[in-house]
Amino acid sequence: MRLILVRHGESAWNAEGRLQGQADAPLSKLGRRQAAHAAARLVDEGVDVVVSSDLERAYETATALAGSIGLEVERREDLREVDLGSWTGASREDLERDQPELWRRWRSEGIEGWDGGETYSEAMVRIAGAVSALAAEHEQGLWRVELAD
Helix, strand or coil, rough: CCECCCCCCEEHHHHHHHHCCCCCEECHHHHHHHHHHHHHCCCCCCEEEEECCCCCCHHHHHHHEEEHCCCCCEEEEHCCCCHHHHHHHHHHHHHHHHHHHHHHHHHCCCCCCCCCCCCHHHHHHHHHHHHHHHHHHHCCEEEEEEEEE
16 A cells, blocks of 8 residues: 655635634635646556545645546545644734744744644544554555645
8 A cells, every 4th residue: 555645735824824723724726726736746646545634625635636537535524634723813923923932932843832722742643543544444555645734
C-alpha cells in the first residue's frame, strides 16, 4: 500500500490571512486551480481510493482528482484540521495585537494559545486513528488522504 497526502488548495480564509481550524471555508479561485493542477499530476498514479476531510476546501480538492479518474470521494470528519477553538476566524494581525505573547509562543514553539478546541496531541491521536482505520480497510492498492491543513 502507498499513501499520498495532498494539502487542500488555497481557501478564501487562507487568502484573507484568517486561521481556519475546522471552519468550513471554501477554496478560492487560486485554490481551485491548485486542486486541478494536483489532480493532473496524480491522474496517472493508479489511485484506487480517494479520502478527504469532510470540510469543503479538502473535499473540493479531493473531488478534482476523484472526478478525473472516475472515483467518488469518501468524506471523513476524523481527518479534519485541528480545532482552533477561540482562534477560529481570527486574523494573524488580530492575534499579534490582542494576544502577542500567545501568538509568539505558537509561532516559535507550536504551543496552543486558544481557548476551547483541541490540542495538537489530541488532533494527532484522532488523525492517526483515522489513518490506521483506512490502512486496515484498504490493505492493498493506493489511496490518498486529503488532510484539512
